[in-house]
Amino acid sequence: MDLGLTDDQQLFQETTRKFLEDTCPLDEVRKIAEDEVEGFNRAWWRRGAELGWMSMLVSEDHGGGCISGNARADLSLVAEEMGRLVSPGPLVPTNVVAAAMSRLGTAAQREHLEGLISGESVAAWCSVGPYPGSGPMTHRADGEVRAVKTDGGYVLDGVSAPVEAGAQADLVVVTARLDDGLVQLVVPAGTPGLTTQAAQSLDLVRRFACIRFEQVELSADAVLGEPETAAGEVERQLEDAVVLQCAAMVGAVTRVFEFTVEYGEDRYSFGRPLVSYQALKHRFADMKMWLEASHASAGAAARAVDAGSPLAPELISVAKSYIGDHGPMIVQECVQFHGGIGVTWDHDLHLYLRRVTQDRTQFGTPHDHRERVASMLGI
Amino acid sequence: MDQAPPAEDVEAFRLRARRWLGDTMPRLPEGMDNWRLTIEDEMATNARQLQRLLFDGGFAGICYPVEYGGQGLPREYQRAFTQESFGYQMPTTFNVPTLSILAPTLLDFGTEEQKLRHIPAILRGDELWVQFLSEPSGGSDLAGLVTQATRDGDVFALNGSKIWSSGAFRADYSLCLARTDPHVPKHQGLTMFIVKIHQPGIEVQRIKMVNGTAEFCQEFFDDVLIPATDVVGGVNDGWTVASRLLYHERDAVGGGSPYTSGLGMGDAGKGGQRSDLEDLVVSTGQQGNMTARQLVAEARVNDRVQQQLIDRVTQGIRSGAMPGPAGSLSRLFAATNSERRFDIGLEIAGAGAGASVTGDLAGMWGESFLSRQSNSLGGGSNEMQRNIISERVLGMPREFAADRDRPFDEVRHNRSPQPRS
Numbered sequence: 001m002d003l004g005l006t007d008d009q010q011l012f013q014e015t016t017r018k019f020l021e022d023t024c025p026l027d028e029v030r031k032i033a034e035d036e037v038e039g040f041n042r043a044w045w046r047r048g049a050e051l052g053w054m055s056m057l058v059s060e061d062h063g064g065g066c067i068s069g070n071a072r073a074d075l076s077l078v079a080e081e082m083g084r085l086v087s088p089g090p091l092v093p094t095n096v097v098a099a100a101m102s103r104l105g106t107a108a109q110r111e112h113l114e115g116l117i118s119g120e121s122v123a124a125w126c127s128v129g130p131y132p133g134s135g136p137m138t139h140r141a142d143g144e145v146r147a148v149k150t151d152g153g154y155v156l157d158g159v160s161a162p163v164e165a166g167a168q169a170d171l172v173v174v175t176a177r178l179d180d181g182l183v184q185l186v187v188p189a190g191t192p193g194l195t196t197q198a199a200q201s202l203d204l205v206r207r208f209a210c211i212r213f214e215q216v217e218l219s220a221d222a223v224l225g226e227p228e229t230a231a232g233e234v235e236r237q238l239e240d241a242v243v244l245q246c247a248a249m250v251g252a253v254t255r256v257f258e259f260t261v262e263y264g265e266d267r268y269s270f271g272r273p274l275v276s277y278q279a280l281k282h283r284f285a286d287m288k289m290w291l292e293a294s295h296a297s298a299g300a301a302a303r304a305v306d307a308g309s310p311l312a313p314e315l316i317s318v319a320k321s322y323i324g325d326h327g328p329m330i331v332q333e334c335v336q337f338h339g340g341i342g343v344t345w346d347h348d349l350h351l352y353l354r355r356v357t358q359d360r361t362q363f364g365t366p367h368d369h370r371e372r373v374a375s376m377l378g379i
Numbered sequence: 380m381d382q383a384p385p386a387e388d389v390e391a392f393r394l395r396a397r398r399w400l401g402d403t404m405p406r407l408p409e410g411m412d413n414w415r416l417t418i419e420d421e422m423a424t425n426a427r428q429l430q431r432l433l434f435d436g437g438f439a440g441i442c443y444p445v446e447y448g449g450q451g452l453p454r455e456y457q458r459a460f461t462q463e464s465f466g467y468q469m470p471t472t473f474n475v476p477t478l479s480i481l482a483p484t485l486l487d488f489g490t491e492e493q494k495l496r497h498i499p500a501i502l503r504g505d506e507l508w509v510q511f512l513s514e515p516s517g518g519s520d521l522a523g524l525v526t527q528a529t530r531d532g533d534v535f536a537l538n539g540s541k542i543w544s545s546g547a548f549r550a551d552y553s554l555c556l557a558r559t560d561p562h563v564p565k566h567q568g569l570t571m572f573i574v575k576i577h578q579p580g581i582e583v584q585r586i587k588m589v590n591g592t593a594e595f596c597q598e599f600f601d602d603v604l605i606p607a608t609d610v611v612g613g614v615n616d617g618w619t620v621a622s623r624l625l626y627h628e629r630d631a632v633g634g635g636s637p638y639t640s641g642l643g644m645g646d647a648g649k650g651g652q653r654s655d656l657e658d659l660v661v662s663t664g665q666q667g668n669m670t671a672r673q674l675v676a677e678a679r680v681n682d683r684v685q686q687q688l689i690d691r692v693t694q695g696i697r698s699g700a701m702p703g704p705a706g707s708l709s710r711l712f713a714a715t716n717s718e719r720r721f722d723i724g725l726e727i728a729g730a731g732a733g734a735s736v737t738g739d740l741a742g743m744w745g746e747s748f749l750s751r752q753s754n755s756l757g758g759g760s761n762e763m764q765r766n767i768i769s770e771r772v773l774g775m776p777r778e779f780a781a782d783r784d785r786p787f788d789e790v791r792h793n794r795s796p797q798p799r800s
Binding site: 003004261264265273275276278281282284285286288289292293295296297299300314315317318321322367370371373374377378379 | 657660661666667669671672673675676677679680681683684685687688690691692694695698700701705708711712715762764765766768769770772773775776778
């Protein structure tokens with residue numbers, strides 16, 4: 001997290017941490033993984049919503065509001081705390097969709113906001129990979145939704161890549177390809193022709209599903225914003241998604257690093273604590289450096305997006321490629337420090353490893369984001 | 380730096396600096412940067428004149444106190460000035476170590492007389508400084524040094540040798556750490572001195588490096604007389620001064636110093652400009668090659684993150700959220716990033732890195748790869764930084780030391796060498 005939080009931010013962060021520790025500790029996460037079909041408990045989600053989890057990116061005119069005036073920095077605190085405890089719940093897609101609705105939704109579309117903010121409903125964000133390199137690594141074989149313009153609106157066909165909360169969402173914002181561009185549409189769950197197919201995911205509590213559109217007929221009222229501005233809007237949504245995701249990854253990795261240092265201090269071999277061996281101390285030093293760099297990069301990305309900086313598109317890709325590479329690497333190092341216990345089901349490490357590895361793949365891999373950076377550099 | 384808010388805000392200052400730079404400072408010739416300019420300006424004749432221009436224009440020592448000839452402004456002003464200075468010749472020779480390490484140490488520990496004697500002279504471009512710390516007998520174990528300063532009334536007699544002082548042949552003064560009491564544990568018997576370099580009893584030899592340059596020097600001291608008024612800090616309290624000096628060094632090498640002016644080495648924070656690696660891709664015709672794109676983007680990402688980390692650590696140390704030794708995080712990042720940059724350059728340069736026509740960028744990257752480890756050695760090796768991070772940031776147990784709490788003259792150590800004839 002950023003150093004130098006305001007008093008209000010600090011209070012908010014402490015409140016969020018306490019709420020999560022009290023209501024959803026790791027053994028609860030494991031229980032949810034096994035028992036909860038949706039991957040999260042709706043009543044619990046509404047309580048989180050009362051703390052402001054879904055209102056930060058929504059303007060005050062639409063019932064939202066943040067703490068410090070820097071909405072993504074504020075919401076990053078929630079994402080980071082949820083990362084620390086591998087918390088369930090579709091925080092990222094719901095917030096990305098709420099922000100987009102508030103920014104450019106029609107009055108009718110904005111009626112969805114009340115439910116999203118209060119936690120009554122959740123959303124899925126079904127976007128295209130806006131990764132300009134489109135090299136072999138960026139290819140997503142299974143995801144392509146196409147829209148055809150009709151007299152009164154659009155008809156959607158195709159299957160999305162696996163998206164978070166695809167099957168749980170009450171509301172989907174989908175980006176579809178037109179012959180000459182993109183269009184974003186708001187599609188309520190239950191719309192005829194819309195079905196979902198559950199996907200396997202590494203994460204035990206975040207559920208993913210492919211969304212299938214078969215001749216889904218939508219009126220022009222379903223269009224979010226304008227087709228002409230859809231590409232720019234997709235980029236803005238991606239910025240929000242990556243900022244929150246990076247904060248969540250940093251939170252998860254920070255927690256793993258903390259308990260691994262503690263383990264290294266408590267654990268004795270040959271009469272010495274593990275952390276007294278220089279070979280291991282030096283690797284801890286490298287991890288600490290990567291971790292602080294990850295904090296720095298996630299924070300810089302959030303600030304850039306909050307400020308509407310022209311550097312924001314580059315800085316989210318800097319953050320994602322750096323954290324996407326180093327986050328899982330740190331966790332794997334921590335598995336190594338734990339020894340055999342680190343690769344067992346009962347140890348909590350794999351919950352974190354699943355989370356950060358899953359996050360690494362969503363919203364662009366490090367490779368994809370380096371492609372974006374290379375394009376921005378004009379090479 | 381902790382003074383009343385400046386009368387002029389940063390943007391007004393920036394505009395004034397922009398006008399002044401345009402009116403006053405010579406522009407860099409096409410294809411030239413300040414790093415190359417520095418190499419060609421061997422005796423720093425040009426740099427001294429440029430520094431004088433800054434001083435006369437009221438832009439020298441932007442973060443230095445007014446009473447010693449500086450401008451007394453916060454670091455944002457220095458950052459703005461540096462951004463505006465791009466494309467102009469700047470006296471970057473003065474940045475490290477003079478302005479960012481040694482003068483700040485004098486500010487911290489010098490007497491009022493010492494500060495008034497030297498800091499305005501430095502800002503005026505009259506004095507270049509170097510640090511006499513490392514010795515041939517050992518690099519990482521600084522406190523185990525063997526150069527002796529023996530007191531006789533109001534003077535000390537200095538004997539021994541120092542090494543890895545950068546540019547000592549063109550410099551005027553040094554901060555020199557020497558042993559003044561060998562009968563106590565090593566940290567307790569050291570004293571820091573101001574030593575004039577060009578005087579009887581000091582021989583300066585240049586050291587030719589792998590890349591052909593001869594910036595580093597070795598010095599030999601033969602009964603060099605130092606007045607007691609040139610002791611910085613207390614007699615036998617030199618380790619305190621040296622620790623502060625090393626703190627400034629970590630700041631400087633890690634890029635967090637507010638006292639440097641103008642862009643020096645490296646590309647971190649350069650923003651907007653095309654980097655040397657992007658130039659290499661273009662000059663070797665590899666635009667659109669995915670491997671090259673990935674590698675250049677990785678370097679760009681690392682450079683951005685390096686600056687972000689420096690900002691975070693600087694803020695953390697200033698606010699007390701991080702301990703001082705956290706500066707080693709920036710230092711280690713800069714060094715390992717530098718290693719990776721050389722690897723990336725070599726990879727993109729391909730076959731051209733080995734044998735090439737003179738002036739070919741690929742060949743230049745091959746040549747510079749030979750000095751890949753330089754940034755991981757100077758100013759404390761990466762291994763020492765990792766010790767510092769694990770022990771003093773993470774609080775892990777200290778390494779075993781055979782000389783801890785034992786008088787220096789009862790511990791085995793290396794001997795000081797003699798000058799080669």
